[in-house]
Amino acid sequence: MTSKVGKESDALARAIGAVVEGLTFYDLANAAVAEMRVKVAFEEMGRRKKAQLAKLEAVAGTNATHAAVMPGIYPLDAVAKVECYVCGFVAETKAMPSACPSCGAARYAFEKEIALAKAWEIASETGRHSAVLFRASATHAAGAARTLLEDLAKEDEGQAVQADRQLAELRA
Ligand SMILES: [Zn+2]
Structure with missing residues (x-):
């Protein structure tokens, strides 16, 4: 293993970390x-991250995903947990209950x-x-x-421009 290869696998692991974080x-x-419109927007962006992950894994191998470190680009804290607005019970978003185990309020x-x-x-x-x-x-x-990394950079720059356009339309 030359150091050039080591640097490249580090670079790929960093990129994979960013994509895994986005997908999460x-x-x-x-x-x-x-x-519904917000759900659909997040779903579409998640789909793009999933496609990016597949491309990176095709180059780096799936082992690289285990070594990946999330860079802290996405506001994960804002969505990792949900809170019952009736009683304040907190649950993991991944395991959102169908009814509040504390006060019985419905899922919504x-x-x-x-x-x-x-x-x-x-x-x-x-x-x-x-x-x-x-x-x-x-x-x-x-x-x-x-x-691939340059293509992904272009793709995300394009997405940011698209998002800005959507935002401008909403505010118009
Ligand atoms: Zn509750």
Whole structure:
């Protein structure tokens, strides 16, 4: 193993960490909200992250996913837990109960309200951040890995621009 290869696998692990974090965030956000347009937006962004992960794993191998470290780009704290608005009982979003185990309120008592504008803001901001991370990773990679990282950076920059456009339309 040369150090060049080591740097490249580190770069890929960083990129995978960012994508896994995005996928985790969008899955949780999709589960936590009820408003259909917001749900659909998060679902679509999650699908894109899933496709990016598949491309990275095709180059880096699935072992790299285990070594990946989440960079803290996405606001995971905002969606990891849900709270019953009747009694304040807190549950993991992943295991959102069908009724509150504390007060018996129906499932909707746990659903979060995230405005569509907020969803696009998150998409714009995180898209830009992950694009920067992909570009920085690309400088440590060569060949197919470098091309892929540059493509992913372009894709996320494009997504951020799209999100800005959606946001501008909402505010018009
Ligand atoms: Zn409750």
